[in-house]
Amino acid sequence: MAEGALTYEGLAVPLYGESEIKQQTAATDILTLTGATSISGDFLVMQTVTGTERFVVEDGGNIVMAQSAAADIGLKITRYSTPTAAAIAVYTAGGGLKWAITKNYGVQHAVRTTRPTTGLTKGEMLILFHGSKPYIGICSSTVGQQIKLVRCKTKTFGRSTA
Numbered sequence: 001m002a003e004g005a006l007t008y009e010g011l012a013v014p015l016y017g018e019s020e021i022k023q024q025t026a027a028t029d030i031l032t033l034t035g036a037t038s039i040s041g042d043f044l045v046m047q048t049v050t051g052t053e054r055f056v057v058e059d060g061g062n063i064v065m066a067q068s069a070a071a072d073i074g075l076k077i078t079r080y081s082t083p084t085a086a087a088i089a090v091y092t093a094g095g096g097l098k099w100a101i102t103k104n105y106g107v108q109h110a111v112r113t114t115r116p117t118t119g120l121t122k123g124e125m126l127i128l129f130h131g132s133k134p135y136i137g138i139c140s141s142t143v144g145q146q147i148k149l150v151r152c153k154t155k156t157f158g159r160s161t162a
Contacts, residue, residue, distance in 0.1 A: 002028045035059060120145050 023030045033043050039059045046055040048068075056064040065074050077087050086108075089100040100108040112128040120126075120139040126147075128135050137147040 115147060117145055120147070 021030055035041075035043060042056050042058050044055075044057040045053055047053045052066070052068075053064070054066050054068065058064060067074055079087060083103040086100040086102050087105070090098045092098060096110065097108070098110045102108050109127050112126060115128060115130070115137075116126070120142065122139055122142040124139045126137045126139075128137055134152040135149045136152060137149045140146045140148050
């Protein structure tokens with residue numbers, strides 16, 4: 001989206017009190033934070049009065065959330081009653097879907113059509129097809145890139161068993 005360039009009577013974000021910024025042009029970003037060329041500080045920090053950081057957008061784009069109580073939820077998403085898109089999706093830079101929580105709250109993972117021989121980490125789980133046969137694989141050795149495969153068999157009622 002286009003970046004906004006307006007201020008209200010020359011004022012910036014207030015230092016004290018509560019405030020609201022209201023968007024006036026629908027196609028313009030409401031607030032843009034621009035880091036220096038060699039930014040090493042965080043883009044955004046939300047903290048308590050004692051300086052405990054609760055929500056941080058780091059210089060590299062990582063989002064860090066710190067829960068303050070055992071019962072707190074790290075990421076809470078309230079969905080529209082009839083969603084048409086995934087609640088969470090992770091893509092590669094080229095746009096290929098790698099992992100998602102679907103609109104029906106299922107977990108979707110990129111399915112491999114060939115057994116990978118590099119880039120695996122011990123304990124990593126993957127789903128792959130060998131021809132038309134589905135397998136669940138778990139990497140048992142990072143050094144040897146070894147995968148233990150379990151074939152998924154379909155029963156009459158559509159449930160999968162190992």
